[in-house]
Amino acid sequence: MSRPLKVVDSADPAAVFRALRAALSGVGPAILPHPGRPEGLPETVEQRVAVVVETSGSTGRPKRVALGADSLLASAAASDVTLGGPGQWLMALPAHYIAGVNVLVRSLASQTEPITIDANGTRFVAAANELDAALRFVSLVPTQLQRLIEQDDALDALRRFDRILVGGQATPAPLLARAAELGLTVTRTYGSSETSGGCVWDGEPIGDTGVRVVDGRVELSGSMLAHGYLGDPERTESAFHELDGRRWYRTDDTGTFADGILRISGRADDMIISGGVKISLGEVEQAVRALPGLGDAVVVATEHAQWGQSSVVVTTRPAELLQLRDAVAAVLGRAAAPTGVVVVDAIPLLSSGKPDRAAAARLAGG
Incomplete structure:
Protein backbone atom coordinates (compact mmCIF):
# COMPACT_ATOMS: atom_id res chain seq x y z
CA MET A 1 0.00 0.00 0.00
CA ILE A 264 32.27 10.63 19.80
CA SER A 265 35.80 11.33 18.53
CA GLY A 266 35.06 12.48 14.99
CA ARG A 267 33.74 11.37 11.63
CA ALA A 268 35.02 8.55 9.51
CA ASP A 269 35.09 10.89 6.52
CA ASP A 270 37.02 13.69 8.28
CA MET A 271 40.26 11.72 8.39
CA ILE A 272 43.32 13.09 6.64
CA ILE A 273 46.77 11.60 6.13
CA SER A 274 49.49 14.02 7.19
CA GLY A 275 53.04 12.84 6.75
CA GLY A 276 51.81 9.24 6.67
CA VAL A 277 49.88 9.63 9.95
CA LYS A 278 46.08 9.35 10.06
CA ILE A 279 44.57 12.45 11.74
CA SER A 280 40.95 13.10 12.76
CA LEU A 281 39.92 16.69 12.04
CA GLY A 282 37.15 16.27 14.61
CA GLU A 283 39.63 15.46 17.36
CA VAL A 284 41.83 18.40 16.36
CA GLU A 285 38.78 20.67 16.44
CA GLN A 286 37.80 19.45 19.90
CA ALA A 287 41.30 20.20 21.19
CA VAL A 288 41.26 23.68 19.62
CA ARG A 289 37.79 24.50 20.92
CA ALA A 290 38.86 23.67 24.46
CA LEU A 291 41.20 26.67 24.39
CA PRO A 292 40.00 30.06 25.72
CA GLY A 293 38.20 32.17 23.12
CA LEU A 294 38.21 29.47 20.44
CA GLY A 295 34.88 27.81 21.21
CA ASP A 296 33.52 28.50 17.72
CA ALA A 297 36.66 27.60 15.77
CA VAL A 298 36.39 25.24 12.82
CA VAL A 299 39.20 22.94 11.68
CA VAL A 300 39.41 22.08 7.99
CA ALA A 301 41.78 20.18 5.74
CA THR A 302 44.20 21.77 3.32
CA GLU A 303 46.89 20.55 0.97
CA HIS A 304 50.46 20.73 2.31
CA ALA A 305 53.58 20.68 0.14
CA GLN A 306 55.61 18.63 2.64
CA TRP A 307 53.03 16.52 4.51
CA GLY A 308 50.47 15.96 1.77
CA GLN A 309 47.61 17.19 3.93
CA SER A 310 47.32 19.19 7.13
CA SER A 311 44.72 21.04 9.18
CA VAL A 312 43.98 24.75 9.37
CA VAL A 313 42.06 26.55 12.12
CA VAL A 314 39.38 29.01 10.99
CA THR A 315 38.46 31.36 13.84
CA THR A 316 36.99 34.77 14.62
CA ARG A 317 39.61 35.38 17.31
CA PRO A 318 43.32 35.99 16.60
CA ALA A 319 45.37 33.03 17.77
CA GLU A 320 49.09 32.37 17.91
CA LEU A 321 49.90 29.39 15.69
CA LEU A 322 52.80 28.12 17.79
CA GLN A 323 50.64 28.09 20.92
CA LEU A 324 47.88 26.30 19.04
CA ARG A 325 50.32 23.70 17.72
CA ASP A 326 51.72 23.06 21.20
CA ALA A 327 48.26 22.74 22.73
CA VAL A 328 47.04 20.26 20.11
CA ALA A 329 50.30 18.32 20.17
CA ALA A 330 50.02 17.91 23.93
CA VAL A 331 46.68 16.13 23.45
CA LEU A 332 47.00 14.35 20.11
CA GLY A 333 50.69 14.30 19.25
CA ARG A 334 52.84 16.55 17.11
CA ALA A 335 51.59 15.12 13.80
CA ALA A 336 48.08 16.42 14.55
CA ALA A 337 49.20 20.02 15.14
CA PRO A 338 47.54 22.47 12.69
CA THR A 339 49.79 24.25 10.22
CA GLY A 340 47.80 27.46 9.83
CA VAL A 341 45.31 29.91 11.33
CA VAL A 342 42.84 31.94 9.30
CA VAL A 343 40.97 34.76 11.07
CA VAL A 344 37.55 35.65 9.64
CA ASP A 345 34.87 38.16 10.58
CA ALA A 346 32.32 35.39 11.13
CA ILE A 347 32.25 31.61 10.87
CA PRO A 348 30.07 30.73 7.85
CA LEU A 349 26.93 28.90 8.96
CA LEU A 350 24.29 26.72 7.39
CA SER A 351 20.62 27.56 7.92
CA SER A 352 20.58 25.01 10.75
CA GLY A 353 23.16 27.04 12.67
CA LYS A 354 25.90 24.47 12.10
CA PRO A 355 29.24 25.58 10.65
CA ASP A 356 29.39 25.49 6.86
CA ARG A 357 32.60 23.50 6.65
CA ALA A 358 32.83 23.65 2.86
CA ALA A 359 32.66 27.46 3.00
CA ALA A 360 35.19 27.53 5.85
CA ALA A 361 37.54 25.35 3.80
CA ARG A 362 37.28 27.78 0.90
CA LEU A 363 38.15 30.67 3.22
CA ALA A 364 41.16 28.68 4.37
CA GLY A 365 42.23 28.03 0.80
CA GLY A 366 41.47 24.32 1.08
Whole structure:
Protein backbone atom coordinates (compact mmCIF):
# COMPACT_ATOMS: atom_id res chain seq x y z
CA MET A 1 0.00 0.00 0.00
CA SER A 2 1.08 3.58 -0.59
CA ARG A 3 0.14 7.11 0.43
CA PRO A 4 0.69 10.52 -1.23
CA LEU A 5 3.84 12.52 -0.47
CA LYS A 6 3.34 16.26 0.03
CA VAL A 7 6.03 18.96 0.19
CA VAL A 8 5.32 21.48 2.98
CA ASP A 9 7.03 24.87 3.10
CA SER A 10 9.35 24.70 6.12
CA ALA A 11 9.36 28.51 6.34
CA ASP A 12 5.86 28.11 7.83
CA PRO A 13 6.32 25.96 10.97
CA ALA A 14 2.61 26.21 11.77
CA ALA A 15 1.78 24.60 8.42
CA VAL A 16 4.35 21.88 9.04
CA PHE A 17 2.85 21.30 12.50
CA ARG A 18 -0.66 20.84 11.05
CA ALA A 19 0.53 18.60 8.24
CA LEU A 20 2.66 16.58 10.65
CA ARG A 21 -0.35 15.91 12.89
CA ALA A 22 -2.27 14.49 9.92
CA ALA A 23 0.72 12.50 8.67
CA LEU A 24 1.40 10.86 12.04
CA SER A 25 -2.25 9.97 12.57
CA GLY A 26 -2.48 8.45 9.09
CA VAL A 27 -5.36 10.64 7.90
CA GLY A 28 -3.13 12.87 5.77
CA PRO A 29 -0.33 12.37 3.26
CA ALA A 30 3.29 11.78 4.19
CA ILE A 31 5.20 15.06 4.25
CA LEU A 32 8.58 16.42 3.27
CA PRO A 33 9.24 19.75 5.05
CA HIS A 34 11.47 21.74 2.69
CA PRO A 35 12.55 25.36 2.14
CA GLY A 36 12.40 25.12 -1.66
CA ARG A 37 11.14 22.97 -4.49
CA PRO A 38 12.90 19.62 -4.37
CA GLU A 39 13.16 17.69 -7.60
CA GLY A 40 12.85 14.02 -8.37
CA LEU A 41 10.28 13.17 -5.71
CA PRO A 42 7.85 10.29 -6.17
CA GLU A 43 4.15 11.10 -5.99
CA THR A 44 3.61 8.36 -3.43
CA VAL A 45 5.57 6.53 -0.73
CA GLU A 46 5.00 3.37 1.28
CA GLN A 47 2.07 3.58 3.69
CA ARG A 48 4.41 3.15 6.64
CA VAL A 49 6.35 6.34 5.77
CA ALA A 50 5.02 9.46 7.53
CA VAL A 51 7.84 12.00 7.17
CA VAL A 52 10.75 12.40 4.79
CA VAL A 53 13.69 14.53 5.93
CA GLU A 54 16.25 15.67 3.36
CA THR A 55 19.81 15.89 4.60
CA SER A 56 23.10 16.44 2.82
CA GLY A 57 25.23 13.47 1.91
CA SER A 58 29.02 13.29 2.07
CA THR A 59 29.07 12.89 -1.72
CA GLY A 60 26.99 16.02 -2.24
CA ARG A 61 23.97 13.91 -3.27
CA PRO A 62 21.15 14.60 -0.78
CA LYS A 63 19.80 11.80 1.35
CA ARG A 64 16.05 11.58 1.85
CA VAL A 65 15.43 9.76 5.10
CA ALA A 66 12.10 7.95 5.30
CA LEU A 67 10.66 7.94 8.84
CA GLY A 68 7.62 6.15 10.19
CA ALA A 69 5.14 7.53 12.70
CA ASP A 70 6.09 4.75 15.14
CA SER A 71 9.76 5.73 15.00
CA LEU A 72 9.12 9.44 15.54
CA LEU A 73 6.66 8.84 18.37
CA ALA A 74 9.01 6.34 20.02
CA SER A 75 11.70 9.03 20.01
CA ALA A 76 9.27 11.54 21.54
CA ALA A 77 8.22 9.06 24.23
CA ALA A 78 11.83 8.34 25.17
CA SER A 79 12.47 12.09 25.39
CA ASP A 80 9.48 12.63 27.68
CA VAL A 81 10.68 9.94 30.07
CA THR A 82 14.20 11.36 30.16
CA LEU A 83 12.92 14.93 30.60
CA GLY A 84 10.68 13.96 33.52
CA GLY A 85 7.41 14.37 31.65
CA PRO A 86 5.79 16.15 28.72
CA GLY A 87 6.11 19.92 28.44
CA GLN A 88 5.90 22.89 26.13
CA TRP A 89 8.59 23.58 23.55
CA LEU A 90 10.14 26.68 22.07
CA MET A 91 10.81 25.98 18.38
CA ALA A 92 14.06 27.77 17.43
CA LEU A 93 15.28 25.41 14.68
CA PRO A 94 14.38 25.11 10.98
CA ALA A 95 11.36 22.88 10.41
CA HIS A 96 13.09 20.94 7.62
CA TYR A 97 15.84 19.62 9.90
CA ILE A 98 15.24 16.56 12.04
CA ALA A 99 15.83 18.53 15.26
CA GLY A 100 13.05 20.92 14.24
CA VAL A 101 10.73 18.08 13.25
CA ASN A 102 11.54 16.44 16.58
CA VAL A 103 10.38 19.50 18.52
CA LEU A 104 7.08 19.45 16.63
CA VAL A 105 6.58 15.71 17.17
CA ARG A 106 7.27 16.09 20.90
CA SER A 107 4.75 18.91 21.03
CA LEU A 108 2.10 16.77 19.33
CA ALA A 109 2.85 13.88 21.69
CA SER A 110 2.59 16.25 24.67
CA GLN A 111 -0.59 17.83 23.30
CA THR A 112 0.95 21.28 23.69
CA GLU A 113 1.33 24.14 21.23
CA PRO A 114 4.96 25.04 20.49
CA ILE A 115 6.07 28.67 20.39
CA THR A 116 8.01 29.22 17.16
CA ILE A 117 10.66 31.83 16.43
CA ASP A 118 13.19 32.56 13.71
CA ALA A 119 16.10 30.08 13.73
CA ASN A 120 18.52 33.00 14.19
CA GLY A 121 17.04 33.71 17.63
CA THR A 122 14.82 36.70 16.83
CA ARG A 123 12.21 37.18 19.56
CA PHE A 124 13.84 34.57 21.80
CA VAL A 125 13.27 36.47 25.05
CA ALA A 126 9.66 37.36 24.32
CA ALA A 127 8.87 33.85 23.09
CA ALA A 128 10.43 32.22 26.15
CA ASN A 129 8.19 34.34 28.34
CA GLU A 130 5.12 33.12 26.44
CA LEU A 131 5.67 29.53 27.59
CA ASP A 132 3.15 28.75 30.31
CA ALA A 133 3.45 24.99 30.88
CA ALA A 134 4.80 23.44 34.06
CA LEU A 135 7.79 22.08 32.14
CA ARG A 136 9.50 24.19 29.46
CA PHE A 137 12.07 22.99 26.94
CA VAL A 138 14.12 24.27 24.01
CA SER A 139 16.44 22.61 21.51
CA LEU A 140 19.41 24.59 20.15
CA VAL A 141 22.66 24.14 18.28
CA PRO A 142 25.85 25.24 20.10
CA THR A 143 26.18 28.45 18.07
CA GLN A 144 22.72 29.57 19.16
CA LEU A 145 23.47 28.85 22.81
CA GLN A 146 26.78 30.73 22.59
CA ARG A 147 25.10 33.80 21.12
CA LEU A 148 22.28 33.78 23.66
CA ILE A 149 24.65 33.44 26.61
CA GLU A 150 26.47 36.53 25.40
CA GLN A 151 23.21 38.54 25.45
CA ASP A 152 22.49 39.89 28.92
CA ASP A 153 18.77 40.13 28.27
CA ALA A 154 18.60 36.46 27.23
CA LEU A 155 20.02 34.92 30.42
CA ASP A 156 16.82 35.19 32.44
CA ALA A 157 14.92 33.71 29.50
CA LEU A 158 17.36 30.79 29.29
CA ARG A 159 16.95 30.13 33.00
CA ARG A 160 13.20 29.67 32.48
CA PHE A 161 13.81 26.37 30.71
CA ASP A 162 13.79 23.15 32.68
CA ARG A 163 16.07 21.64 30.05
CA ILE A 164 18.05 23.07 27.14
CA LEU A 165 18.95 20.40 24.60
CA VAL A 166 22.05 21.15 22.53
CA GLY A 167 23.03 19.03 19.55
CA GLY A 168 23.70 18.90 15.85
CA GLN A 169 27.46 19.08 16.43
CA ALA A 170 30.01 18.74 19.23
CA THR A 171 29.46 21.30 21.98
CA PRO A 172 32.70 22.97 23.12
CA ALA A 173 33.66 22.17 26.72
CA PRO A 174 34.12 25.87 27.62
CA LEU A 175 30.56 26.60 26.48
CA LEU A 176 29.18 23.78 28.64
CA ALA A 177 31.21 25.01 31.61
CA ARG A 178 29.98 28.58 31.12
CA ALA A 179 26.36 27.40 30.88
CA ALA A 180 26.74 25.48 34.13
CA GLU A 181 28.22 28.54 35.85
CA LEU A 182 25.18 30.53 34.77
CA GLY A 183 22.83 27.93 36.23
CA LEU A 184 21.54 26.61 32.91
CA THR A 185 20.41 22.99 32.65
CA VAL A 186 22.03 21.89 29.39
CA THR A 187 21.95 18.38 27.95
CA ARG A 188 24.11 17.33 24.98
CA THR A 189 22.20 15.24 22.45
CA TYR A 190 23.53 12.97 19.74
CA GLY A 191 21.64 11.43 16.86
CA SER A 192 20.69 12.02 13.23
CA SER A 193 17.77 11.98 10.83
CA GLU A 194 18.24 8.21 10.59
CA THR A 195 17.55 7.90 14.35
CA SER A 196 14.60 10.34 14.48
CA GLY A 197 16.91 12.87 16.12
CA GLY A 198 18.81 12.71 19.40
CA CYS A 199 18.82 9.24 20.96
CA VAL A 200 21.92 9.56 23.15
CA TRP A 201 21.87 12.28 25.83
CA ASP A 202 25.05 13.27 27.64
CA GLY A 203 26.57 10.07 26.31
CA GLU A 204 23.81 7.78 27.63
CA PRO A 205 21.31 6.01 25.33
CA ILE A 206 17.66 6.88 25.99
CA GLY A 207 14.59 4.68 25.49
CA ASP A 208 15.45 1.36 23.88
CA THR A 209 18.44 2.77 21.99
CA GLY A 210 21.25 0.29 21.54
CA VAL A 211 24.84 1.42 21.02
CA ARG A 212 27.94 -0.42 19.89
CA VAL A 213 31.20 0.44 18.15
CA VAL A 214 32.38 -1.80 15.31
CA ASP A 215 35.81 -1.19 13.79
CA GLY A 216 35.79 2.26 15.34
CA ARG A 217 32.40 3.21 13.81
CA VAL A 218 29.37 3.95 15.98
CA GLU A 219 26.26 1.84 15.34
CA LEU A 220 22.80 2.52 16.79
CA SER A 221 19.65 0.43 17.09
CA GLY A 222 16.16 0.82 18.51
CA SER A 223 12.53 1.57 17.71
CA MET A 224 13.41 5.12 16.57
CA LEU A 225 15.32 4.00 13.45
CA ALA A 226 14.26 5.19 10.01
CA HIS A 227 13.02 2.76 7.37
CA GLY A 228 15.86 3.83 5.09
CA TYR A 229 16.49 6.26 2.25
CA LEU A 230 13.68 7.16 -0.12
CA GLY A 231 14.25 5.66 -3.56
CA ASP A 232 17.79 4.56 -2.71
CA PRO A 233 17.89 0.84 -1.79
CA GLU A 234 21.65 0.64 -2.33
CA ARG A 235 22.37 3.39 0.21
CA THR A 236 19.80 1.88 2.59
CA GLU A 237 21.45 -1.52 2.43
CA SER A 238 24.84 0.06 3.08
CA ALA A 239 23.72 1.97 6.18
CA PHE A 240 21.22 -0.42 7.79
CA HIS A 241 21.67 -4.09 8.59
CA GLU A 242 20.30 -6.79 10.88
CA LEU A 243 22.20 -8.88 13.39
CA ASP A 244 20.59 -11.52 15.62
CA GLY A 245 17.14 -10.14 14.93
CA ARG A 246 18.09 -6.54 15.76
CA ARG A 247 18.32 -3.78 13.17
CA TRP A 248 21.33 -1.45 13.29
CA TYR A 249 22.23 1.85 11.67
CA ARG A 250 25.93 2.31 10.87
CA THR A 251 26.79 5.98 11.38
CA ASP A 252 29.62 7.96 9.83
CA ASP A 253 30.94 8.79 13.30
CA THR A 254 33.87 7.29 15.17
CA GLY A 255 34.00 6.90 18.92
CA THR A 256 34.09 4.59 21.93
CA PHE A 257 31.37 3.05 24.09
CA ALA A 258 32.43 1.98 27.56
CA ASP A 259 30.66 1.79 30.94
CA GLY A 260 27.42 2.80 29.24
CA ILE A 261 28.81 6.10 27.92
CA LEU A 262 29.26 6.95 24.24
CA ARG A 263 32.08 9.32 23.36
CA ILE A 264 32.27 10.63 19.80
CA SER A 265 35.80 11.33 18.53
CA GLY A 266 35.06 12.48 14.99
CA ARG A 267 33.74 11.37 11.63
CA ALA A 268 35.02 8.55 9.51
CA ASP A 269 35.09 10.89 6.52
CA ASP A 270 37.02 13.69 8.28
CA MET A 271 40.26 11.72 8.39
CA ILE A 272 43.32 13.09 6.64
CA ILE A 273 46.77 11.60 6.13
CA SER A 274 49.49 14.02 7.19
CA GLY A 275 53.04 12.84 6.75
CA GLY A 276 51.81 9.24 6.67
CA VAL A 277 49.88 9.63 9.95
CA LYS A 278 46.08 9.35 10.06
CA ILE A 279 44.57 12.45 11.74
CA SER A 280 40.95 13.10 12.76
CA LEU A 281 39.92 16.69 12.04
CA GLY A 282 37.15 16.27 14.61
CA GLU A 283 39.63 15.46 17.36
CA VAL A 284 41.83 18.40 16.36
CA GLU A 285 38.78 20.67 16.44
CA GLN A 286 37.80 19.45 19.90
CA ALA A 287 41.30 20.20 21.19
CA VAL A 288 41.26 23.68 19.62
CA ARG A 289 37.79 24.50 20.92
CA ALA A 290 38.86 23.67 24.46
CA LEU A 291 41.20 26.67 24.39
CA PRO A 292 40.00 30.06 25.72
CA GLY A 293 38.20 32.17 23.12
CA LEU A 294 38.21 29.47 20.44
CA GLY A 295 34.88 27.81 21.21
CA ASP A 296 33.52 28.50 17.72
CA ALA A 297 36.66 27.60 15.77
CA VAL A 298 36.39 25.24 12.82
CA VAL A 299 39.20 22.94 11.68
CA VAL A 300 39.41 22.08 7.99
CA ALA A 301 41.78 20.18 5.74
CA THR A 302 44.20 21.77 3.32
CA GLU A 303 46.89 20.55 0.97
CA HIS A 304 50.46 20.73 2.31
CA ALA A 305 53.58 20.68 0.14
CA GLN A 306 55.61 18.63 2.64
CA TRP A 307 53.03 16.52 4.51
CA GLY A 308 50.47 15.96 1.77
CA GLN A 309 47.61 17.19 3.93
CA SER A 310 47.32 19.19 7.13
CA SER A 311 44.72 21.04 9.18
CA VAL A 312 43.98 24.75 9.37
CA VAL A 313 42.06 26.55 12.12
CA VAL A 314 39.38 29.01 10.99
CA THR A 315 38.46 31.36 13.84
CA THR A 316 36.99 34.77 14.62
CA ARG A 317 39.61 35.38 17.31
CA PRO A 318 43.32 35.99 16.60
CA ALA A 319 45.37 33.03 17.77
CA GLU A 320 49.09 32.37 17.91
CA LEU A 321 49.90 29.39 15.69
CA LEU A 322 52.80 28.12 17.79
CA GLN A 323 50.64 28.09 20.92
CA LEU A 324 47.88 26.30 19.04
CA ARG A 325 50.32 23.70 17.72
CA ASP A 326 51.72 23.06 21.20
CA ALA A 327 48.26 22.74 22.73
CA VAL A 328 47.04 20.26 20.11
CA ALA A 329 50.30 18.32 20.17
CA ALA A 330 50.02 17.91 23.93
CA VAL A 331 46.68 16.13 23.45
CA LEU A 332 47.00 14.35 20.11
CA GLY A 333 50.69 14.30 19.25
CA ARG A 334 52.84 16.55 17.11
CA ALA A 335 51.59 15.12 13.80
CA ALA A 336 48.08 16.42 14.55
CA ALA A 337 49.20 20.02 15.14
CA PRO A 338 47.54 22.47 12.69
CA THR A 339 49.79 24.25 10.22
CA GLY A 340 47.80 27.46 9.83
CA VAL A 341 45.31 29.91 11.33
CA VAL A 342 42.84 31.94 9.30
CA VAL A 343 40.97 34.76 11.07
CA VAL A 344 37.55 35.65 9.64
CA ASP A 345 34.87 38.16 10.58
CA ALA A 346 32.32 35.39 11.13
CA ILE A 347 32.25 31.61 10.87
CA PRO A 348 30.07 30.73 7.85
CA LEU A 349 26.93 28.90 8.96
CA LEU A 350 24.29 26.72 7.39
CA SER A 351 20.62 27.56 7.92
CA SER A 352 20.58 25.01 10.75
CA GLY A 353 23.16 27.04 12.67
CA LYS A 354 25.90 24.47 12.10
CA PRO A 355 29.24 25.58 10.65
CA ASP A 356 29.39 25.49 6.86
CA ARG A 357 32.60 23.50 6.65
CA ALA A 358 32.83 23.65 2.86
CA ALA A 359 32.66 27.46 3.00
CA ALA A 360 35.19 27.53 5.85
CA ALA A 361 37.54 25.35 3.80
CA ARG A 362 37.28 27.78 0.90
CA LEU A 363 38.15 30.67 3.22
CA ALA A 364 41.16 28.68 4.37
CA GLY A 365 42.23 28.03 0.80
CA GLY A 366 41.47 24.32 1.08
